Amino acid sequence: MAGKNPLFSVASRATAIVTLLVLSSACQAKLSSTFYDKTCPKALRTIRTAVRAAIDKEKRMAASLLRLHFHDCFVQGCDGSVLLDNSDTIKSEKFAPQNGNSLRGFVVVDQVKSAVENVCPGVVSCADILAVIARDASIYVGGPTWTVKLGRRDSTNASPSLASRNLPRFSNNLDELISTFAAKGLNAREMVALSGAHSIGQGNCFTFRDWIYNNKSIIDPAFRTKLKRICPANPALGNSNLAPFDPTPNTFDNRFFKSLMQKKGLLKSDQVLFSGGSTDRIVKEYSKNPSKFNSDFAAAIVKMGDIQPLTGSAGIIRKNCRRVN
């Protein structure tokens, strides 16, 4: 029988391995930092100028823009799907629980995209624009820089149900966060480093209300009192009142980790990173070593940018990031 013939099984195993290699290289991202060097040499400069103008107008925009890249990549890969509006054929991800009343920066992305379309129409994808914006935003508020890999194409669909399933939630515990990131190929250390993005930006009251009013939460008492003044217990009131994630919300630094060590995490999902579990030592390390945090963050966000990109003949270059051409 063929199955018992050692020669056959060696040959078939070899064929299977070759097939797997071919398949995996076909699926593998072929992103490259020089992707637009010939087709749109002005792309990166154009994006940078527009991002700077937006952040000059409003510092918090750096945070909102960085977050968009994350919410893009975790939902069917970095394919610009988060930017699609509702239409006859699209159910937008913008209303998924983790995005609704909270994601912002879409108008700035429109401005960046139209600046890029002006210099080279139909060449640069919305997914790549989000990746470059994230890097530029980080630099502009004092965070790390990294080389952005390019060549992603845009999806023609969106998935609110994947957004709801694949994005982490502010109510998650440590195991849930670890497995949400593991599902995207990111380990616990990378998850902690990436969470350090909460060094910038702010959270709406509805995202931290349960956390501060739950008596079992391990929160510094003075910090809790301060947050209660911002965020009323009544869920009908003050939902969009804002509180910063750390004391320096317009500067990308390692203060977020120091705050966690003082039990001053704004979200439950922040504080669980330092609450007696396996990631405590990483938080401690980043709180002491800002340059290690910066380099780990940079490496992890590049890895995040590699999640399931559409390349080659897959996907399209959307002319307007909000809709399919």
Ligand code: HEM
């Ligand atoms: C670890 C799991 C994470 C959870 C549960 C989480 C959840 C949240 C929540 C609830 C907010 C507040 C939203 C609002 O009220 O408007 C927020 C804001 C933010 N998140 Fe995350 N996040 C996580 C990881 C990340 C990662 C990996 C990044 C980026 C690499 C990121 C970047 C940001 C930024 C920059 C803000 C501030 C946005 C602004 O001010 O507009 N987050 N996040």
